[in-house]
Amino acid sequence: MFKNMLKRSWLSIKRKLGRTIILTLIFFMMANLVLAAFIIKSAVSAQMDYAKSTLGGTVSIQADMDKIRENQEAEMKNGGNPGEMFKNMSRPSVDVKTANEIATSYTDYVKDYSYEVTSSANSNNLETVETKGFGGKMAGGMGGMPGMPGFGQDSSDDSTLDADITISGVNAYAYIDGVENETITIKDGTYFDEDSTDSVMVSYEFAELNSLKVGDTLKLKNIYTEKEVPLTIIGIYDSSEERADANTVYVNTETAAKFLSSDEYNSGNYDVDNVNFYMTSSDNAEEFVNKINEEFSELAENNLKVAVDTSEYDSISGSIDSVGSFANTILIIVIIAAVIIITLIVTINVKDRRYEIGVLMSLGASKKNIIGQIIAELLIVGTLGFTLASVTGTVFAGTLGNMILEGQTTSSNKQSEQNFGRPGASMGGMPSQKGNNSRSGAPEFPGDDMPNMKQAMQAGRGEEKIELNINAEPIDYLLLFVTGYLVIILALILPSVSIMHYQPKEILTGKE
Amino acid sequence: MSTKKNILTIENLSYSYQNGEHTQKVLDDVNIKFESGKIYAIVGESGSGKTTFLSLISALDKLQEGDIKFNSKSLKKITGQEFRLKYVNIVFQSYNLIKYMTAAENVEVASDFDNRKVDPNKYLEKVGINPEEGKRLVGKLSGGQQQRVAIARALASNSPIIMADEPTGNLDEDTEEKIIEIFRDLAHKDNKIVIIVTHSRRVAEKADKVLTLRRGKLS
DSSP: OHHHHHHHHHHHHHHOHHHHHHHHHHHHHHHHHHHHHHHHHHHHHHHHHHHHHHSOOEEEEEEOHHHHHHHHHHHHHTTOOHHHHHHHOOOOOEEHHHHHHHHHHOTTTEEEEEEEEEEEEEOTTOOOOOOOSSSOOOTTSTTOOTTSOOTTOOTTOHHHHTOOEEEEEESSGGGSTTTTTTSEEEEEEOOOOTTOTTEEEEEHHHHHHTTOOTTOEEEEEETTTOOEEEEEEEEEEEEOOTTOOTTEEEEEHHHHHTTSOHHHHHHTOOEEEEEEEEESOGGGHHHHHHHHHHHTTHHHHTTEEEEEEOHHHHHHHHHHHHHHHHHHHHHHHHHHHHHHHHHHHHHHHHHHTHHHHHHHHHTTOOHHHHHHHHHHHHHHHHHHHHHHHHHHHHHHHHHHHHHHHHHHHHHHHHHHHHHHSSTTOOGGGOOOOOGGGOOTTOTTSGGGGOHHHHHHHHHHHTSSOOOOOOOOOHHHHHHHHHHHHHHHHHHTHHHHHHHHTOOHHHHHHTTO | OOOOOOEEEEEEEEEEEEETTEEEEEEEEEEEEEETTEEEEEEOOTTSSHHHHHHHHTTSSOOSEEEEEETTEETTTSOHHHHHHHHEEEEETTOOOOTTSBHHHHHHHTTTTTTOOOOHHHHHHHTTOOHHHHTSBGGGSOHHHHHHHHHHHHHHTTOSEEEEESTTTTSOHHHHHHHHHHHHHHHHTTOOEEEEEOOOHHHHHHSSEEEEEETTEEO
16 A cells, blocks of 8 residues: 555656656755755864864963052052062063973863973174064063063063163073064975974074074073073064064073073073963863962962963854854744745645545545655655755755854954954954964974964964855755755644544545 | 355444534435345435445544444444445545556455455456556556556445445546446445446446435435
């Protein structure tokens, strides 16, 4: 009986070709949208997970300016001398042992970490580039001019006053502030990493001024010990940042340590700046902060605070999440629309076939058998439409997903520009203060072979569009077919109720 | 060919239509027996209840009063669908064929619901439709041919009772003559109970028994 039912269904599909084509097209269009929605949702989910792991967020240890200000205000209220206070003020800093201990104690949370060893050196007979505007050399302190004492720098330290080169020691080239947003690029030569001891990168202006090239030896003198440290120039960088200090040379941390005082160098425990811990997942960041605050309470006592920065993840997750929400909305609308449209078509079809149904009933067909035939017809046509959509759905999903994403990213960037002056900039139009977590673009960075992450980070800067990695998985096809068949079943409820109320006498004798 | 005597018994059959507050009785305590091997013609004026009677005895409508039994099997004990499937097949004036099927496929449908496999050409040839014509969609056949296909379907259904409602109403005289002969053969050769509701004098003359329905009574 089932075979006969299928046979009648097949005959109806084959002989009523116009209706079959229309139904197939409807199923095809519906299935394309449903499949696209599922694929986009999967891609969004994968991208979010990926973003969580790759842009897991950064936890940095930095000066707690609010606390310092509060302390100052309290001291002033107690009759403190502002001049004396400024003189005695020390820059809160983390020592390298603490930074290392934190990183090695929480390997479940910390994927990588970086810090900066800052020092100064004299260049002997070499000329230095005249600094442009505010904030030239870092030598001698934070953000100070060459020869000016910085925050926490004792102005009586004459040796610093003579320094003309800033030594910036970071774990690897990728961690240099400015590499990610490409304000610093390699003009010649290569980059350094943790193993590139006694290698140095100099600025293009500095190299030009002193006719230096890659492979030359740069002899810099430790300002504390007067000892000369020969460094091999392995790269020449260029900076598009107007306020960049062309007299800054970049080395790895081990090399930078050679320009510290003898005491610091010998103890092996010197102060480091810009300590950043890169999280395995942004979800772990807050928990990690709590653990550091518990375990390393001395940080707070030294006016340091542990801060979370998940802005990169947040910036991309917002856009991607919107695409996911949009895909959900599409899915719901399409399912509702499909149920309504197919219900209408089947209802009209059943009405048209009222006579046929009456004939079948007069021959002894049960109503269930007749409904079964109509279900079988729709399932066959639906399967055809869904299968065709399986071929085109991935392409459609890719176009649709990235179109939505592009719209969303553009919208976010406009919002960002309105809020902060320019895309990707931090508040006030200042360059990103994320410090050394600037990682994409660094060839040696582990994530560099991960295009998604780079796209994500670029999107975070608002410079380039993110692209969803649209790939249909077997589960997407399964969901398409399950949803499609559910839509058919739902769409058949009303027509089936109508069939259940059919009386063969009314159909067959009413026609006479 | 079965020679078993089948009997369709109508007992105290009454049926009324509710027309607003007014109740119109179209069948009033009808009692009759139809035997296999005979062809019956039911005649009567328009509105006399012929079609209602046919609908009831073919289980297209529900009984109100009385009973219908095939041999000892009461229609009250089984569903209308089962009764139609097992005992009765109906031939309509408008043929009631499925348009998207060929003549042969329409005949095959008759056996779709009781899991039998039939050779449609065997039944089509019996009513004068050759296998080539059997492959054509029914819409491509003449009225007479379509009515023959409908009768072939009734034959293929293997039902012991064949009901026909004005089966020659749309046909010319020559075709009517041939169709009547087929019905006679169904009764006399195939041992079916053939009941034809008709206005046609020629059909009535060919029946073994003519019953007149008047004011709800069958005589």
